[in-house]
Amino acid sequence: MNELCPRRLRGPLTAAVDLLAAVPSVVYGLWGFFFLIPKLRPAEQWFSDTFSFLPFIGGHVAGPGYFLTGLVLAIMIIPIVSAISREVIATVPTEHKEAALALGSTRWEMIRLAILPYSRPGITGASMLGLGRAIGETIAATIVIGNAPTIGKSLFDQGYTLAAVIANEFGEAASDPLHRAALIAAGLVLFGLTLVVNVVARAFIVRTPGAPKEGKSMEPFGATG
Numbered sequence: 001m002n003e004l005c006p007r008r009l010r011g012p013l014t015a016a017v018d019l020l021a022a023v024p025s026v027v028y029g030l031w032g033f034f035f036l037i038p039k040l041r042p043a044e045q046w047f048s049d050t051f052s053f054l055p056f057i058g059g060h061v062a063g064p065g066y067f068l069t070g071l072v073l074a075i076m077i078i079p080i081v082s083a084i085s086r087e088v089i090a091t092v093p094t095e096h097k098e099a100a101l102a103l104g105s106t107r108w109e110m111i112r113l114a115i116l117p118y119s120r121p122g123i124t125g126a127s128m129l130g131l132g133r134a135i136g137e138t139i140a141a142t143i144v145i146g147n148a149p150t151i152g153k154s155l156f157d158q159g160y161t162l163a164a165v166i167a168n169e170f171g172e173a174a175s176d177p178l179h180r181a182a183l184i185a186a187g188l189v190l191f192g193l194t195l196v197v198n199v200v201a202r203a204f205i206v207r208t209p210g211a212p213k214e215g216k217s218m219e220p221f222g223a224t225g
Helices: 005-021 025-050 068-090 094-102 107-136 139-144 161-169 179-207
Strands: none
Touching: 005 068, 025 068, 025 139, 068 107, 068 139, 107 161, 107 179, 139 161, 161 179
């Protein structure tokens, strides 16, 4: 959208991506439940039967499960990552791109040598932000994962997530102190996982070539000259 899209399409596509990033997660969950599950179930069953010799593959495909949940979450975070990455790429100075073109680079070489190195820290941060949202997602995962209180042995089995367990059972746990404490502990584990992802993302961004160093000025999303 920033470098290759025609100008007349850039505005509408940008608005469409921003709107997709603002769609509530429950909409993605309902779309996955009513559209993706019936459409993909035959293909999932064929894959499960054909490649049953592989680890974590095989068995009956009920519909909701780990695979559909991962697919819906991946589709859900793509607009967020794309919107932030587009804003990061837009901060690349025009002088960098013009210098690469003046030295004889093609359009693709200019993108690879001038734009991506400058915006790599911001793109990495956007990806980790999307991953953090996927880890803590509740409603969409609750709708399409199947809510089975077991650990599935196959990629297509039904299961549970920490966020889904808390959302579904917190009302029932109000009168049971032990149950309530277990759900609070699950929330603490979920918070710990999110914190670890953020720490790893920060460490990865700092070590990425072109990322800002301590004590130096920082431009938006960590991009430097």
